Amino acid sequence: MKTVLxxxxxxxxxxxxxxxxxxxxxxxxxxxxxxxxxxxxxACSPAALRPEAxxxxxxxxxxxxxxxxxxxxWSGDLGCWGGAGSERTHLAIATFNTGRFVVxxxxxxxxIAFESPARFxxxxxxxxxxxxxxxxMEYGPGDARCCASIPVRFSLRVDxxxxxxxxxxxxxEK
Numbered sequence: 001m002k003t004v005l006x007x008x009x010x011x012x013x014x015x016x017x018x019x020x021x022x023x024x025x026x027x028x029x030x031x032x033x034x035x036x037x038x039x040x041x042x043a044c045s046p047a048a049l050r051p052e053a054x055x056x057x058x059x060x061x062x063x064x065x066x067x068x069x070x071x072x073x074w075s076g077d078l079g080c081w082g083g084a085g086s087e088r089t090h091l092a093i094a095t096f097n098t099g100r101f102v103v104x105x106x107x108x109x110x111x112i113a114f115e116s117p118a119r120f121x122x123x124x125x126x127x128x129x130x131x132x133x134x135x136x137m138e139y140g141p142g143d144a145r146c147c148a149s150i151p152v153r154f155s156l157r158v159d160x161x162x163x164x165x166x167x168x169x170x171x172x173e174k
Contacts, residue, residue, distance in 0.1 A: 021062045028054045030101035031070045035092045038103035039074050042110070045087060046076035055127045060096055069107075070094045071132070073121050078110055089121040089136070090114060091164060106162065113163040117154055125153060132156045132164065135172065 022030070028051035039046045053072060060068035071093055077086045091114045093107035105111050118136025125133040133155050137148035151172040156164040 022060070025051070027060060027070070027101075028052065030096070031072060031094045034094045034101040034103050035072045035074060038092055038105070038108070039076060043074075043076035043078045043090075044080035044082075046074055049074055053124075055124060055132070057093070057127070057129045068096050069129070070101075071127070073124070073134075075120055088119045089116055112161070113165065115156060115164060115166040117152060117166060117169055119148060130158045131167075 031054045032049050032051045036046075036049055039049075049072060055071040055073075057069040057071055058067070071091060073089050073091055075087055075089045078088075078090060079086075090109040091112075092103050092109070094101050094103050096102075116134065116136065117138050118134070119139070121134045121136045123135040125135060127133070133153065135151065135153045138150040138152045139148045140150050143149050151174060153170050153172055154166060155168040157167045159165050
């Protein structure tokens with residue numbers, strides 16, 4: 001009985017204690033770690049993920065309940081098919097749940113569409129809660145699978161189903 005009372009008291013104290021706020025670096029590392037776990041379960045040969053590449057779609061409100069959303073682009077061989085053309089850029093959406101960051105598969109590729117005209121995204125130009133502006137290389141008519149030759153800037157917007165749809169694309173000068 002004393003043990004049960006001691007456990008209940010410790011639980012009450014721990015719930016009453018305010019958790020230390022997470023720094024931006026802690027958030028970015030938490031998102032990156034969650035995406036690494038996700039990618040490791042669905043893909044092979046992922047490119048290195050960097051915490052500084054995490055995109056804030058909806059920030060974590062540490063003063064109350066919130067549903068933050070962070071995006072991280074990753075490149076790898078989804079499904080481990082191997083061969084030319086099997087690696088490309090994908091999108092993972094992470095949130096904070098039960099004290100840690102987790103990827104929401106229903107908001108991440110391959111479950112949702114990520115309509116990138118470029119096989120690999122080279123640069124994030126800007127982002128908001130529901131849009132991304134990205135740059136990469138698109139294939140020309142005679143390009144080999146290794147060597148896309150047309151630089152493009154393109155915009156994606158999330159639809160009601162969570163799919164990232166292409167809304168605009170423009171060629172860039174070489």
